[in-house]
Amino acid sequence: MSKRSNKSWMSAGFDAWSLGWESAAVMGLRATKIAQGGPEAQREAERMVSEKLTAAYELQLAMMTGALGMSPATTTRKALAHYRRKVRANARRLS
Numbered sequence: 001m002s003k004r005s006n007k008s009w010m011s012a013g014f015d016a017w018s019l020g021w022e023s024a025a026v027m028g029l030r031a032t033k034i035a036q037g038g039p040e041a042q043r044e045a046e047r048m049v050s051e052k053l054t055a056a057y058e059l060q061l062a063m064m065t066g067a068l069g070m071s072p073a074t075t076t077r078k079a080l081a082h083y084r085r086k087v088r089a090n091a092r093r094l095s
Contacts, residue, residue: 008073030090030094062082063075
């Protein structure tokens with residue numbers, strides 16, 4: 001494995017770690033909003049499910065069309081970036 005390949009996987013590992021932390025924060029924000037109840041909570045729960053299905057569909061489409069690249073490391077990093085964009089948008093919206 002080359003040094004560049006190792007760096008690529010290190011980058012992917014850091015991206016995965018960051019996604020985990022960001023996702024945990026969004027889960028807390030969403031849980032708080034849903035726990036408050038009412039119509040806003042219902043909309044947030046519905047939005048959460050809808051967003052997850054849409055994000056998975058978009059990623060599958062990107063994978064099938066080759067938009068994620070050909071190397072395993074590149075594909076991994078692009079898939080993580082796809083989800084990190086969604087998570088960051090939710091963090092901004094819920095904060």
